[in-house]
Every structure is written in structure tokens, then in C-alpha cells.
Amino acid sequence: MLIKNDFPLRDFTTIGIGGPARLFVTVTNEKELVSALKLAKKSGKAWYVLGEGSNMVASDRGFSGMIIANQIEKYVRKGDRVTVGAGNNLFKFIMQLNVFGLAGMERMAGIPGTVGGAIYGCAGAYGQEIRDHLVSVRFWDGKKFRKFSNEECGFGYRGSAFKKHKNWVITEAVFKLETGRAAELMKISRDTISLREKKYYPGLKCPGSFFKNLKLDDLPAKGAKALLKKIDPEAVKYGKLPSGYLLERIGAKGMKQGRVAVAHHHANLIFNTGGGKAADVKKLSTRLKRLVKKKFGIIIDEEVQYL
Numbered sequence: 001m002l003i004k005n006d007f008p009l010r011d012f013t014t015i016g017i018g019g020p021a022r023l024f025v026t027v028t029n030e031k032e033l034v035s036a037l038k039l040a041k042k043s044g045k046a047w048y049v050l051g052e053g054s055n056m057v058a059s060d061r062g063f064s065g066m067i068i069a070n071q072i073e074k075y076v077r078k079g080d081r082v083t084v085g086a087g088n089n090l091f092k093f094i095m096q097l098n099v100f101g102l103a104g105m106e107r108m109a110g111i112p113g114t115v116g117g118a119i120y121g122c123a124g125a126y127g128q129e130i131r132d133h134l135v136s137v138r139f140w141d142g143k144k145f146r147k148f149s150n151e152e153c154g155f156g157y158r159g160s161a162f163k164k165h166k167n168w169v170i171t172e173a174v175f176k177l178e179t180g181r182a183a184e185l186m187k188i189s190r191d192t193i194s195l196r197e198k199k200y201y202p203g204l205k206c207p208g209s210f211f212k213n214l215k216l217d218d219l220p221a222k223g224a225k226a227l228l229k230k231i232d233p234e235a236v237k238y239g240k241l242p243s244g245y246l247l248e249r250i251g252a253k254g255m256k257q258g259r260v261a262v263a264h265h266h267a268n269l270i271f272n273t274g275g276g277k278a279a280d281v282k283k284l285s286t287r288l289k290r291l292v293k294k295k296f297g298i299i300i301d302e303e304v305q306y307l
């Protein structure tokens, strides 16, 4: 277990924003995780678990408690079943699957972060989601380790039971993959990454898409009807209306707040131009939400997590 004092979260989050964490503890196995949690409890400190900080906007004031960085790594393969530590980097994991011709996650290559972070937010891209081949998840519930089947994880669009229980920590997951051909899977992953780099070009300081897309089924019937009158029906893809479409219509591209801006090439991409502040991210996000509400009568919600 590695403990750092006053560790700047801006050095950990992909948006490059965030003040110091009073304690920043890296855990590499379940025993260390439980020790860290006991330490936090004993000292009366609040704690918060992070993977690789790729979906986070941390406060400029930092975090006065303990950040627990989950680096629990494990990789055990038995045929088409793989048990993986929640701290494994998702990309590295997908590459390992590709090499062994285990298919089903190759289009998710390029989503930053850990396997645990992906499960928490039900990450997905290009028609694949982390839940698709997930068998079970092992997690700490505050008192003991438990195991959830896929169904028990309560997955939904960018949501899971873990999002509703902030004291639960995912430590391990089991996946059951399909059979594929290594070379083909690698090519799909490579092509996906090339495509992704057009939006998220290397070095861009951002937390991925800022707002969740809108699932039309989740909107009240009246709201959905009113919205559909104001938009091009072609914009709806797989029952979802991209937030980027609405943001583009309100002229979000290029909007700025301090050293934080909306990308010129994508309206749902807020990035740190250098030295950006969380306060500016929040101001910009509030402004965008207000403009979308005014024009379309609906509220868009953040996909990113604030700390």
C-alpha cells in the first residue's frame, strides 16, 4: 500500500484538474483495500475510490479525506472465462483478450480507465458495453465481500447498482467471451482507436463525453413528443438522442469559461485548455444545461462524476 500526502488530483485526472488529496492511497490487492478503508474509518476521514480518473472533475479545493486508487490487478484465464482485477487497465485487458482470440470487447478499445471504473459507469462504445459479456462482479459492501451476477448489477445506460452505493468498491469481475480470431480482433481495435483519435486527439485534457445522451424511452411521453417536434428525427440513433446534437444547436462549440472550453469539433466535449479550474467547468456546464433547457425544454445530465 503506497500512501502519499497532499497529492494533486490534477496530476491524476485526465482533465488535469483538481486540488490536493490529503491522503492518496494506492491499493494493489483486496487486503490492502480493506486496510485502507479501516484506516479511513479509524481516522474519521471521508474516502473516495478512483480508477484512473478518466471520468472525473475533482474540486479545486481538493479532497480533505482519503482517495483510494484501485490498482488491484489480476488476470486468470480458463478457456473462454477470464477473471480480472478491477484495477486492470481496460485497454490492456482488451489487448490480452484479443491476443487469445476472445471476442466481444474489441470495439471498446480506447476507452480509458480501469475495468472497475467501466463497470461502475457501464462504459461502452461502438455498440459494445462492459455488461455484454460480464458474468459476475466481486465487491466490498462496507462490511464484507459479496458477489453479484450480471443481473444483480442493475446495469442501465451509463448506470449500475454501484453508482447508487458509494460505499461499495468493485474489486474483481468475471467475463465470458466469444470465440474470435486474434488478428481480426486486433484490427477492429486498431481501427476503432484511429476513429476515436479524430474526436479525442492525443494529449487532449478531457473526461470523455461530458453529458449523457438522452434515452427517449426515459423521457415522459409529453416531453419526448415536444422534443421530437424540435429536432431532426434522423439525429436519433438506437433510441438515443446525442446530447452533442442539442449542444451544437445551442451554439456550444467553442464556448469558453476561463481556461475551459467546448471543443470546436465536438459540442459534447469540454476540455482544459491549460490551467483550467473545476469551478469553470461547473459554470460552463450549468450555462450549457440552461441553454438546452430553454431551447428544448429538457434537462441533460452529466456523464462525468464530480468530486
Ligand SMILES: Cc1cc2nc3c(=O)[nH]c(=O)nc-3n(C[C@H](O)[C@H](O)[C@H](O)COP(=O)(O)OP(=O)(O)OC[C@H]3O[C@@H](n4cnc5c(N)ncnc54)[C@H](O)[C@@H]3O)c2cc1C
Pocket: 014, 048, 049, 050, 051, 052, 053, 054, 055, 056, 070, 086, 110, 111, 112, 113, 114, 115, 116, 117, 118, 119, 120, 121, 122, 123, 124, 125, 162, 168, 169, 170, 171, 200, 206, 207, 208, 209, 305
Ligand atoms: C478521452 C476519453 C474518452 C472516453 N470515451 C468513453 C467512451 O467511449 N465510453 C465510455 O463509456 N466512457 C468513455 N470515457 C469515460 C471514462 O473513460 C469511463 O467512464 C471509464 O470507465 C472510467 O474509468 P476510471 O477507472 O478512469 O474511473 P474514474 O474516472 O477513476 O472513476 C469514475 C467513477 O467510477 C467510480 N469507480 C472507479 N473505480 C471503482 C471501483 N473499483 N469500485 C467502485 N467505484 C469505482 C469512481 O468512484 C467514480 O465515481 C472516456 C474518457 C476519456 C478521457
